[in-house]
Amino acid sequence: MxxxxxxxxxxxxxxxxxxxxxxxxxxxxxxxxxxxxxxxxxxxxxxxxxxxxxxxxxxxxxxxxxxxxxxxxxxxxxxxxxxxxxxxxxxxxxxxxxxxxxxxxxxxxYDWSTDVMHGSFNPDKALEKLCSKPDRLICEALLDQHILAGVGNKIKNEVLFRRQVHPESLVGEIPETVMKKLVDECVKLSFEYLEWKREETENEHWEIYKKKECPRDYIPILKEKIGKSGRSCYFCDKCQKLYLPDNN
Ligand SMILES: [Zn+2]
Incomplete structure (x- = not known):
């Protein structure tokens, strides 16, 4: 998609x-x-x-x-x-x-301020909306088009890998500073992705999406359908932290 x-x-x-x-x-x-x-x-x-x-x-x-x-x-x-x-x-x-x-x-x-690539994107509002549903899995929350319009499965996987957050983490258990970095990374990666699309080099840049081995740990990357939406998550169990109650 x-x-x-x-x-x-x-x-x-x-x-x-x-x-x-x-x-x-x-x-x-x-x-x-x-x-x-x-x-x-x-x-x-x-x-x-x-x-x-x-x-x-x-x-x-x-x-x-x-x-x-x-x-x-x-x-x-x-x-x-x-x-x-x-x-x-x-x-x-x-x-x-x-x-x-x-x-x-x-x-x-349209609320243009929810579009991560729009000039009026409001990261504070996105953060607030994300945090208002603390029981959601982060891998599903990042795909919410009412909060982060434009973010899709590739961006989601890469952002979680870059910020070292496990996709099954609960939003409410992730520290706010980390949540803020996730939102910022969605914007940053979207513009990088646009540049890769222009150069037709996108496949050279993915670190985790459809990859076999974690570039940090050199261990196999896991692929699982996580959450109600059943979208594929690619992640490394070792370097992506799972934020759950009693797990911090
Ligand atoms: Zn790793």
Missing amino acids: PEGPQMVLLKEQAEHFIGQHVLKAEGNANNIPFDIMKDQELTDIKIFGKEILFCFPHFTVRIHLMLFGKYKIDGQLNQALRLGLEFENGAINFYACECRFITEPLNKV
Whole structure:
């Protein structure tokens, strides 16, 4: 699943469509009024977490790539088109994604300060929200898109490894200074990840995600589905501390 940095890169790749008018809008997304979109000017492209927002004067089209979503700029993929926009200077096509038509002002729909890559991201508020649910596993809390929008499974695993926190730790048992560092690391790593995506070098940089051996301890990395969400956690039992009651 794409995480925030991939969406920021997608925005960069599509930015030349801003200011262009839609020549053709098509696809099988059943909740998008394609006829209304024709001739409309794309006024902006915004990113919120894992979503990309195509802004028009009176509405916004929101796309979430979900688990298997794909896109192609100036080309087509051999699968059913969910939403395609053609402009005078090219086209962008989306597949297997979730589309939504938004007519409310975006500032009412989105709290930009929860997006770790947005200029208005508020780490204190994120910390406060995380700490308000002390019984959660840290590996699940970091994926909460209402708190840290844009953080996905890769960022989660790497951040926990960097700050040496075991994914099964309980939020309420982790010292606040460590929690704060986890939040800061989510931001830092997201921007590093964006740089790696631009250079196409991301796989050279992961230290724990889908790796076999801990680079600190040279012992096997564990892979487990932890928590209700069942997302994969990659971690080292030796150097990532498990914060549990009576375990500090
Ligand atoms: Zn280790």
